[in-house]
Amino acid sequence: MLSDSTASAEKQPAPLSRSSALRRLMGIGVVILCVAGGFLYLGGWFSPNALTPARFVDAFERTDGVHSGFRRNHAKGVGVSGYFESNGEGARLSKAVVFKLGRVPVTGRFSFGGGDPNVVDGPNMVRGLGLLFWLPDGEEWRTAMVNLPVFPFQTPQAFYDNLVASQPDPKTGKPDPEKIAAFAASHPATVRALSIIQSHAPSSGFDNTAFNSLNAFWFIDAAGKSIPVRWTLAPVQPFAAASAAATAQTDKNYMFDELIASILQHPLQWHLIITIGQPGDPTNDATVAWLDGRGQMDVGTLTLNHIDSEETSPARDINFDPLVLPSGMAPSDDPLLSARSAIYSQSFTRRAGEAKTPSAISPAEVRK
Amino acid sequence: MNTASQQTQFTVLMRILHWLMAAMVLTMLGIGVAMVASLGDYHRLVSIHRPLGIAILIVVVIRFVNRQFSTLPPFPASMSSQERFVAHASEVLLYTLLFVLPLIGWGMLSAARFPILLYGPLHLPPILPHSVTLYAFLRRTHTVLAYLLFLAFIAHFGAILFHTLVVRDGLFSRMAPWRVRAR
Numbered sequence: 001m002l003s004d005s006t007a008s009a010e011k012q013p014a015p016l017s018r019s020s021a022l023r024r025l026m027g028i029g030v031v032i033l034c035v036a037g038g039f040l041y042l043g044g045w046f047s048p049n050a051l052t053p054a055r056f057v058d059a060f061e062r063t064d065g066v067h068s069g070f071r072r073n074h075a076k077g078v079g080v081s082g083y084f085e086s087n088g089e090g091a092r093l094s095k096a097v098v099f100k101l102g103r104v105p106v107t108g109r110f111s112f113g114g115g116d117p118n119v120v121d122g123p124n125m126v127r128g129l130g131l132l133f134w135l136p137d138g139e140e141w142r143t144a145m146v147n148l149p150v151f152p153f154q155t156p157q158a159f160y161d162n163l164v165a166s167q168p169d170p171k172t173g174k175p176d177p178e179k180i181a182a183f184a185a186s187h188p189a190t191v192r193a194l195s196i197i198q199s200h201a202p203s204s205g206f207d208n209t210a211f212n213s214l215n216a217f218w219f220i221d222a223a224g225k226s227i228p229v230r231w232t233l234a235p236v237q238p239f240a241a242a243s244a245a246a247t248a249q250t251d252k253n254y255m256f257d258e259l260i261a262s263i264l265q266h267p268l269q270w271h272l273i274i275t276i277g278q279p280g281d282p283t284n285d286a287t288v289a290w291l292d293g294r295g296q297m298d299v300g301t302l303t304l305n306h307i308d309s310e311e312t313s314p315a316r317d318i319n320f321d322p323l324v325l326p327s328g329m330a331p332s333d334d335p336l337l338s339a340r341s342a343i344y345s346q347s348f349t350r351r352a353g354e355a356k357t358p359s360a361i362s363p364a365e366v367r368k
Numbered sequence: 369m370n371t372a373s374q375q376t377q378f379t380v381l382m383r384i385l386h387w388l389m390a391a392m393v394l395t396m397l398g399i400g401v402a403m404v405a406s407l408g409d410y411h412r413l414v415s416i417h418r419p420l421g422i423a424i425l426i427v428v429v430i431r432f433v434n435r436q437f438s439t440l441p442p443f444p445a446s447m448s449s450q451e452r453f454v455a456h457a458s459e460v461l462l463y464t465l466l467f468v469l470p471l472i473g474w475g476m477l478s479a480a481r482f483p484i485l486l487y488g489p490l491h492l493p494p495i496l497p498h499s500v501t502l503y504a505f506l507r508r509t510h511t512v513l514a515y516l517l518f519l520a521f522i523a524h525f526g527a528i529l530f531h532t533l534v535v536r537d538g539l540f541s542r543m544a545p546w547r548v549r550a551r
Binding site: 043156337349353 | 397398401402403404405406407408409410411412414480481482483488489491493498500501503504505507508518522525526529530533534536
């Protein structure tokens with residue numbers, strides 16, 4: 001088609017006949033339509049049922065409603081800050097600067113799972129802790145952890161299908177038990193994970209909760225060697241079982257209020273424990289616990305000594321994207337990781353453009 | 369002007385930069401529209417999108433500066449003054465979008481207080497203060513301008529096909545990747 005161009009610019013070929021010009025115009029139209037169609041295809045315009053970040057966040061919104069300015073999941077929370085003091089041991093596993101001997105500032109956020117920012121506190125709800133480690137030279141490590149020992153879903157699709165199955169039925173206002181049973185029947189990995197989760201008694205508060213990375217990651221050491229890891233924040237505060245007489249009836253924020261009271265009394269501390277996977281340990285399945293006997297290393301202590309309401313904390317406007325990793329850490333092949341990154345970003349973008357509404361834990365509540 | 373009228377092609381450097389830019393921008397548009405709809409590939413795509421955007425920003429600045437110091441081949445005699453005006457305006461639009469889109473991307477990540485990773489520990493400093501309101505505005509603008517860039521590309525591509533296949537005035541030869549002999 002381009003042989004014409006070797007002719008000199010001044011030497012005009014004879015004009016085309018009307019019909020041949022028309023044919024060529026139609027050909028150009030077809031080429032343009034193909035290019036535009038390819039672009040729209042890549043954007044998912046022709047696959048309306050494919051799971052996308054937007055459709056995932058829509059499902060959260062259908063389950064818990066839209067609460068202006070709040071996260072679409074883990075909506076109820078408070079901001080915290082403090083520092084991480086590395087003991088230098090972790091440098092043997094990863095070249096990440098966070099593991100060099102010394103101290104880095106940390107911003108974090110405690111939360112409850114679910115999209116309702118005014119949900120009543122309860123010991124059986126999923127507890128979350130998002131952390132941002134501010135490393136030298138503008139590097140960052142962000143991690144979003146929960147108190148579950150394993151994650152209930154293997155894939156983003158399973159998570160989504162469960163969200164859809166547990167949406168309130170418009171007739172009864174409650175989730176349909178048949179749909180939930182059907183989901184469980186077709187997801188044995190979820191059933192196995194839930195039995196592990198239910199065998200762990202919840203602790204009394206946020207301060208004595210252990211938080212887990214759930215997903216596996218790779219640590220890369222200075223020599224370039226990679227090992228699969230998971231991590232846990234193990235509380236220094238002693239375990240106490242959640243009491244049955246817990247008092248959500250008198251104070252719907254009682255767990256957050258206890259957290260505020262204890263952090264104002266003394267700084268709260270957690271040991272960062274790295275669990276080192278062995279060959280054959282699944283790195284792509286967060287529903288499965290790694291067997292006992294895996295090597296564990298205490299790499300330092302997290303100290304949280306300051307607490308803020310959502311309104312006054314910088315944590316509100318931070319996306320605790322688990323794939324913001326420093327050099328020396330890398331994502332595993334767990335399909336949840338990329339999906340979490342995509343969905344957190346979608347949730348962040350939606351709430352960023354909305355008017356902020358007051359959070360359940362008000363600035364006054366934090367100061368009292 | 370005598371020498372300029374004998375020049376039928378853009379300089380070799382200008383043509384290299386043009387085709388390099390064409391490949392980068394088409395890749396970028398495809399990655400951009402795919403990554404926002406993707407779960408499993410999101411991280412991989414976004415890890416290419418950011419450094420590629422910064423590379424485009426660098427190349428567009430080099431192209432713009434180089435263009436100021438280069439002699440451009442004349443438009444074919446077949447093009448009317450209106451057509452020349454439209455062609456020139458579309459070039460201004462393309463250059464502007466190719467410069468502004470990466471800057472907005474960089475700015476919106478800055479406003480979101482998100483690290484702008486290029487490769488390994490290599491990253492860019494923020495150019496705007498942390499403000500989610502600003503982020504939300506820039507994020508929307510990034511999408512709108514990206515679609516506008518795609519439409520501008522389609523118009524550019526369509527116009528060249530039209531001139532080459534229907535008008536047959538040799539417009540394409542000015543930017544052809546190979547050498548076209550002057551008369």
